[in-house]
Amino acid sequence: MVNEKEKMLSGAYYFANDLLLVKERKEARDLLYEFNHSRPGEEEKRREILKNLMRPKGSIYIEPPFYCDYGYNIELGDNFYANFGCTILDVNPVIIGENVLFGPNVQIYTAGHP
Numbered sequence: 001m002v003n004e005k006e007k008m009l010s011g012a013y014y015f016a017n018d019l020l021l022v023k024e025r026k027e028a029r030d031l032l033y034e035f036n037h038s039r040p041g042e043e044e045k046r047r048e049i050l051k052n053l054m055r056p057k058g059s060i061y062i063e064p065p066f067y068c069d070y071g072y073n074i075e076l077g078d079n080f081y082a083n084f085g086c087t088i089l090d091v092n093p094v095i096i097g098e099n100v101l102f103g104p105n106v107q108i109y110t111a112g113h114p
Helices: 005-012 018-038 044-054
Strands: 060-062 066-068 074-077 079-081 086-089 095-096 107-109
Touching: 005 018, 018 044, 018 066, 044 060
Parallel strands: 060 079, 066 086, 074 095, 086 107
Antiparallel strands: none
16 A cells, blocks of 8 residues: 555655654654754754754755755755755655755745645
């Protein structure tokens, strides 16, 4: 039996109100709240939050505020930088390579609606 998360990751229509998906989005929102409300000098705290949220493959730096759906579908290459206001709606995998710089308010949406 295919669950809603598997449907989501395959790009099929799924029910976003599935209990597991709701739980995982809430966990991501909690981490994002901590990240977005951290002080500018708390760089180590920010790095740890991002490591728990997504899959960085090296040195990354993201300026708060940052928003995403789940985080675990985001893979960032070494030497990645995102300026203020980045949003990545990651209901499907988002893979960004090395040496990538995002300007302010970059938005990547993998979400679709029937």
